[in-house]
Amino acid sequence: MDLMGMMGKLKETQQKIEDTKKRLDTVLIDEQSSDGLLKVTLTANRTIKSITIDDSLLEDKEQLEDYMILVMNKAIEKATKSNEAELDAVAKMDMPMIPGMDNLFK
Template structure:
């Protein structure tokens, strides 16, 4: 039994290292989102770090419209990045979870 416990602990440490490596890799995965008519384009990493905003000159004269486009586009991009992040981390976690009785349906 003690050997099984040590094996599970080793597997959990290995999984933790894989999760950390995946988080670093997600800094290099980019998500782009564009507004209607491509007047605003934003780029984020899958870790939800904003890396770029492009604004069409036509929006510069209308502050309120620009703000609306930015909010909408950023929210959609954040949602996409969050889904990528969650899927990647869940896959790594599920792969590394040892077979513990009663926990087999935890990540389904």
């Protein structure tokens, strides 16, 4: 077992994971309420970039709060799936299969 080669590969993979995380900052996920009155954009790293609220929602605080929770959760779920798929792809592509190593990047 070539330990030095494996360590080098590990470093390389960590670098690729960092690069992927940086790139995910530029991947935008849009989500909106079914009627389009509330729109949210966030990065695949789950950083909120913009929120657009239709004026009609400003008259109903409870509805606005419900919309926020619903739309944000959907957007975060989408971003998380995108994030995990990208990082999994990098890890699987580059990792030598060492038992137990796949839990390292979770």
